[in-house]
Amino acid sequence: MSTILILGATRGMGRSLARHYAERGHRLILMGRNAEELEASAADARARGPNATIDTAVCDLESPQSFAPALDAAWKVTGKVDTVIVTAALFGTQAQLEADPILLEKVLRVSFTHTILFCEEARKRLMGQGGGTLCVFSSVAGDRGRKPVGLYGAAKAGLSHYLESLDHNYRAQGLVTVCVKPGFVKTGMTAGLKPPPFAGEPDQVAGDVARAIAAGRPLIYTPFMWRWVMLVIRNLPRFVMRKINF
């Protein structure tokens, strides 16, 4: 049994991960921005995993001042946290972000700056206790400057970059960093977008991510087909990328 903290646990892939670990009887701290939602998600996790222990803490990726108190509370309750998972993020379509600079600033700030600030707080605490795993959801959108996810992808590219450096810097000192790059997954975030081939389900992603965490893999594409899709995309010449709408 390990202790797992999930920021973004009330929805989407975070919810699936919380259920995955709850059903296997782990110790969980669910984090999200809304106390009432957290309570409902905690009830869900308890019903699904009667042997799991579930706590909650309010933490909002939009307000960096909430990070340290929430993490302190989590460490105080559990003593030691084995794994910190960050699934929370903000999303906007390319059209929405191009049209609305206020939204754009917020998406970039939350998905890049604030996510890194949160990771830094988590990193210090994980290393302070001698090590642990930090698993953060980036995206395939950060692998290449692509037409439909140029702005959102820019934040994710920066985040992937940071996560890779963490892995290089600190793995020897016990901090395992897992960068998750989901392809298209059918969640509330992508609702309304047309699913491409190889679209995944959140529960499938949760299983993949849990395996990657257990194995300490620094980078995982999920569903697995996206590893090959992105290998091709990363190597396409520019004149092709200008033509296609992928």
Added chain:
Amino acid sequence: MNLPADVRPRSRNDQQWVEGWGRWGVPAQEVLSEDLERVGRPAHLFRGLGRSYGDSALPAPGDLSLVTTTLADRILGFTDDGVLRAEAGLSLSELYRLLLPRGWFTPVTPGTRFVTLGGMVASDVHGKNHHVAGCFGEHVKSMHVMVADGSVVRCSPNEHADLFWATVGGMGMTGHILDVEVQLERVPSPWIKQTSYRIPDIDSFTAALKAKGKEWPMTVGWIDCVSGGANLGRGLLMCGRWAQPAEAPATLPPVKPRLTMPDLIPSWLLNPLSIRAFNTLYYWKHIAREKTGIVHPESFFYPLDMIRQWNRMYGRRGFTQYQCVLPESAGLSAPREFLKLLTRRGGASFLCVIKDCGQQGQGMLSFPMPGMSIALDIAVTKNTRLLLDELNEFVISAGGRIYLTKDTFSRPEHFRAMEPRLQAFLDVKKKWDPENRFRSAQSMRMFGDLL
């Protein structure tokens, strides 16, 4: 025909598309969110896993979107005495996976586990135990419904009972079901003790259903509705109950592998000849007159769920399911007359299921009534509507009714002739939804002009 012009099979040009299980649908957008209150406020219709065969979970003409509830699937509470409260999008499949190993199961299950709690209430589903357990709605203790003014109302048999019983079986026309509290059933083991019988004709079948229903809590019949004459209505009767721990394996039922039906089946594959061959084979596979054994709960409850997207079997033309109940008052010969009419009209059905219903529930538009329920799958051809007209006229003369969850093609005048309860239902709907905000392709077809 009074079919809204835009309900049809999918064409290659359709991008955003929503369809019923019978593969007829409309171009529309599905809104997905964990937050049903937020997306429900502007929405006209909620939809679950889309196992309604017809147009009941399709947007009304002119409405461009609907809400799919499947992301709102949290269990909000589960008590030691088996009271489950969960969001409307929780699937029966999850409930089965999580709670059957712990000795709890839904008191009423339809023939597929790919349905949501909200959908089970809206259709007021029934199952193989209808003759003893009634419909699903009778086990629901309370629910939260978002009504037309955007407020969320808690209703139960004691609290806003009119809204409660109009929502049970009300096809989503009274409001959006947000969460459901239901009393689950304690089961002695996760396995089923089953005895099945080979039955030579329809009259023996109706008699056997009645007789076995007194001994068994769960009964259902499959009938060969292709063969006529002396073989008319021959088939297999399945009787079951939850196995006692002493007679069941000590292990949990294994997770069964599932195949996916490819979307490549040509429409001609299921034709009268192949259907006749299948029916004959299926009947004679059961050589013994009687077989008893312990069976997997999925094989007993959900045989069709073994194949994902089995609805593709009919090809792109799609199919419809016709389910009616012929009341006891129509006499014991009514099922025979019904099957005679069907075979005379060549309405070959790949699957035909027969079940005796118990007492009518309190849901204002609930389908079952005491009598014999018959369900047929019929590929859509140019003759289908004529066939359904004739079947409907027979059902009207027998004093029976059809199941809205299955229907795509019935005429509104036929439906109204079967439903003396409609006006009382519409009165409650008008009280809670005076401007007809909650609507579907089916509600507009059946009673849009009365609102």
